[in-house]
Amino acid sequence: MNQFAADNDISGRADLTVVLRRFYTAAFADRRIGPFFTEIAGTDLEVHLPRITDFWERALFRTAGYxxxxxxxxxxxxxxxxxxxxxxxxxxxxxxxxxDGLHRGPNAERAKATGERIALALHQRLAGADPALLLRPGSQGFVPLAALELRTTA
Structure with a gap:
């Protein structure tokens, strides 16, 4: 854990913008999900960033911007x-x-929990999947957070 994140919760739009830019930089470069953004959707980050920041600002802080x-x-x-x-x-x-790379606190935890709920809901709605099956250990479904390489410490 970096020192910056230890005492710094997500406090508003400016923090969300930084988190989202960091996320999309990684997502665009990712071999697994990057093509959804770069090849299929042709996402222009500078156009998308204000819109998705509106979404997350509303999700975390209940603003009416999205x-x-x-x-x-x-x-x-x-x-x-x-x-x-x-x-x-x-x-x-x-x-x-x-x-996690930038923030710790209740809003950061809520952002992570919200992200997981959104992913589960989208997958269920798109694929007609049973969310209980997606989370079942040993299934070929949703990757549980405990198994994530990026969250392990060496």
Whole structure:
């Protein structure tokens, strides 16, 4: 754990912007989920960042800044190339690593929990998967947080 993160919770939009930029930098470069952003969606980070920051600001701080359809773009991606439980698991892994690398506290924990809930809900809705099966140890479904390489210490 870095010293910066030890005493610094996510406190608002500016913090979210930094976390999201860190996350998307990793996600765009990731071999597993990067193509969803770069090749399929053709995401322009500078256009996407204010929108997704609105989403997370509303999710964590209950602001009214986000009024878009969050499911539609994911459904379009899924139609172009099916998103698997492992893809959602990798998203959660990178999201948690981005948050953990910068922040500790109740809002950071809520951001991570919210990210996992969103991933589970999207996967269930897109693939018709039973969330209990996704979380079952030993399943080929959702990657449990305890098994994530980025969260292990050596």
């Amino acid at each position: 009024g878009r359809d969050a499911f539609g773009p994911h459904a379009a991606l899924h139609a172009a190339r099916a998103m698997t439980a492992e893809d959602f698991g990798r998203w959660v892994q990178l999201w948690n690593a981005a948050v």
